[in-house]
Amino acid sequence: MIKLTDITKVYGKGSNAFQALRDIDLEIGKGEFVAIMGASGSGKSTLMNILGVLDTPTSGQYFFNSESVEGFRDSKLADFRNMTVGFVFQRFNLLNNMSVFENVALPARYAGLRDIKSKVAESLGTVGIEDKQKNMANELSGGEMQRVAMARALIMSPSIIMADEPTGNLDSKTGVEIMELIAGLHRKGHTIILVTHDRYVANYADRILEIKDGVIVKDYERSKEL
Amino acid sequence: MKEVKRFLQNIRFSLQGLGSNKMTSFLTLLGIVIGIGSVIGLMSLGQGTQESIVSDLEDLGTDIVTISAGANMYDSPVMSENADEKDFNQGLQEKYSVVDESIKLTIDDYNFLGEEGIENVRDVSFTIISLQDIYLEDEESAESYSVVGTNTDLFDIYNFECESGSGFVQADIDEGNLVAVVGSEVLEEYVVGVGDVLNIGGVEFEVVGVLVEQEDSLLGSSPSVEIYIPFSVVDEIGGDSDSEILTRIILRVEDDGVLDQTILDIEERLMEFRDVEEMDFSIFSIQTLVDRVRSITETFTLLLTGIAAISLLVGGIGISNVMLITVSQRTREIGIRKAVGGRRSDILVQFLSEAVFLTLIGGVVGMGFGILIGDLAERFLGLSAVITLDSVILAVGISVGIGILFGILPANKASRLSPIEALRYE
Numbered sequence: 001m002i003k004l005t006d007i008t009k010v011y012g013k014g015s016n017a018f019q020a021l022r023d024i025d026l027e028i029g030k031g032e033f034v035a036i037m038g039a040s041g042s043g044k045s046t047l048m049n050i051l052g053v054l055d056t057p058t059s060g061q062y063f064f065n066s067e068s069v070e071g072f073r074d075s076k077l078a079d080f081r082n083m084t085v086g087f088v089f090q091r092f093n094l095l096n097n098m099s100v101f102e103n104v105a106l107p108a109r110y111a112g113l114r115d116i117k118s119k120v121a122e123s124l125g126t127v128g129i130e131d132k133q134k135n136m137a138n139e140l141s142g143g144e145m146q147r148v149a150m151a152r153a154l155i156m157s158p159s160i161i162m163a164d165e166p167t168g169n170l171d172s173k174t175g176v177e178i179m180e181l182i183a184g185l186h187r188k189g190h191t192i193i194l195v196t197h198d199r200y201v202a203n204y205a206d207r208i209l210e211i212k213d214g215v216i217v218k219d220y221e222r223s224k225e226l
Numbered sequence: 227m228k229e230v231k232r233f234l235q236n237i238r239f240s241l242q243g244l245g246s247n248k249m250t251s252f253l254t255l256l257g258i259v260i261g262i263g264s265v266i267g268l269m270s271l272g273q274g275t276q277e278s279i280v281s282d283l284e285d286l287g288t289d290i291v292t293i294s295a296g297a298n299m300y301d302s303p304v305m306s307e308n309a310d311e312k313d314f315n316q317g318l319q320e321k322y323s324v325v326d327e328s329i330k331l332t333i334d335d336y337n338f339l340g341e342e343g344i345e346n347v348r349d350v351s352f353t354i355i356s357l358q359d360i361y362l363e364d365e366e367s368a369e370s371y372s373v374v375g376t377n378t379d380l381f382d383i384y385n386f387e388c389e390s391g392s393g394f395v396q397a398d399i400d401e402g403n404l405v406a407v408v409g410s411e412v413l414e415e416y417v418v419g420v421g422d423v424l425n426i427g428g429v430e431f432e433v434v435g436v437l438v439e440q441e442d443s444l445l446g447s448s449p450s451v452e453i454y455i456p457f458s459v460v461d462e463i464g465g466d467s468d469s470e471i472l473t474r475i476i477l478r479v480e481d482d483g484v485l486d487q488t489i490l491d492i493e494e495r496l497m498e499f500r501d502v503e504e505m506d507f508s509i510f511s512i513q514t515l516v517d518r519v520r521s522i523t524e525t526f527t528l529l530l531t532g533i534a535a536i537s538l539l540v541g542g543i544g545i546s547n548v549m550l551i552t553v554s555q556r557t558r559e560i561g562i563r564k565a566v567g568g569r570r571s572d573i574l575v576q577f578l579s580e581a582v583f584l585t586l587i588g589g590v591v592g593m594g595f596g597i598l599i600g601d602l603a604e605r606f607l608g609l610s611a612v613i614t615l616d617s618v619i620l621a622v623g624i625s626v627g628i629g630i631l632f633g634i635l636p637a638n639k640a641s642r643l644s645p646i647e648a649l650r651y652e
Binding site for chain 2: 111
């Protein structure tokens, strides 16, 4: 499904250049639950951003279903983020001055879907907060915000869910609830790519990639490691 | 179809954006409202003033042509050389005393024009004007008034009507009767009526008619303060008046649409008759004045509009500035929109639409503000204001144009943000 070859990412130029990723080769199959683990600044979020086409690599090849992403125009990249990937961020990234309904509906509006009301209700139902539709996003608790973000990620039924430190801003109890939801999505067939620094959170995944200084240093099945 | 739907969706996002940033939107609007309001208000005042002056002038009769002796007063040596020292009236007075005294309009010129049958000329009359001391019989204090010697055609040309009595008749001219028709404001405090005897320059005239009150003329004289007598008796009153020497010849044309050609015909024929190579008389028509006033007021309106347009420009720059700040403030929003599927074109349309909506709303509200300015100026300053469709379309069009022009830079900046950089923005 996903294949990266020799991916590098360099930020800045000249003496200020910083190499965030070095010669990454990676394949992720359909339906996998992959955790990318590493310390702060290791390059794990950069890798996820490239996988989600939020960012572009400095060099290397990214193939999605054998098609090179490099040649995608802006509109095709946008459609990829809209239909193929659903993002969940540590900081939730909701539009605070809009309602829960409008936040969840946003990808569907860009896609021009019909019957948005029932799709929003279904997504919010999946994450258990269908009664909050009319609330403004900034009126919610952290756990509720992350559920709204998950509902937004789900509304287009994407094949891949990418979550960057989804429990990072939550208390441990709410964090567990969110991870259970993500694990549930995996069971329903979604491919999950999870970025975390937390071993406990990473253990929800089937496959763990450990990354250090922009290089994947370990790639293993969780069950085998344990 | 899908793209149209997407476009409309982005318009909807832009309205949501404006709604959720009310204070910013309001302050931006204010600049445009003031700019458009000033443009429409000042244009309407300029237009209103023009129409008011032109209408006043046209009331004097655009079908009337006046010929007087000497070159045009605007070209006279007195007016040009001493313009900075003497005011207009002084210059005018001196002109008539300084110009070549030998140049005169005579009764022969009048007879020629009357008999020549120039195309489009309907009536011809003339005036012999002198300033005379006037007093009522039995009263001693005298006042000075213009006494106009003329024939009966003048009453037709100017449509004079009498509130009492009537104008003098051809028999009065033929028999040299000492009769007078007076303006309604002549010797106002004594209330001159038909049958009264007026002493004009030492000669007693019987009042046979009093004119209906006339509005003041913009040309500085008014029939209300003039006295009309048969030209045949002009020689009998004191002063320099001579029944052969005319102050003006007055003509009325059939169709004022071809006035220019008629004036050219008159010029040509009269020069031929007077046997001169250069014009030694001047021809004046209200229409000429109307054209000149139009040209002056149009320039004036343009100037006012230009000044107001500067405030509109400032408003436009304000929009650009606010939109740039908005893009910075909403960088994260742009990142989120891109992360969930917003294309570069979606962001461009959304932010550009916000600028256009601001200026469109500003244009419409500003139009109301401009109408209000005109209305207040009319009510409290006595100015006249006319709103034309042209000025409304122009102002709102310019406003929306400014929205596009000044909105494109920030909108383009927003659309080009990388999604991840926008999401990282603090």
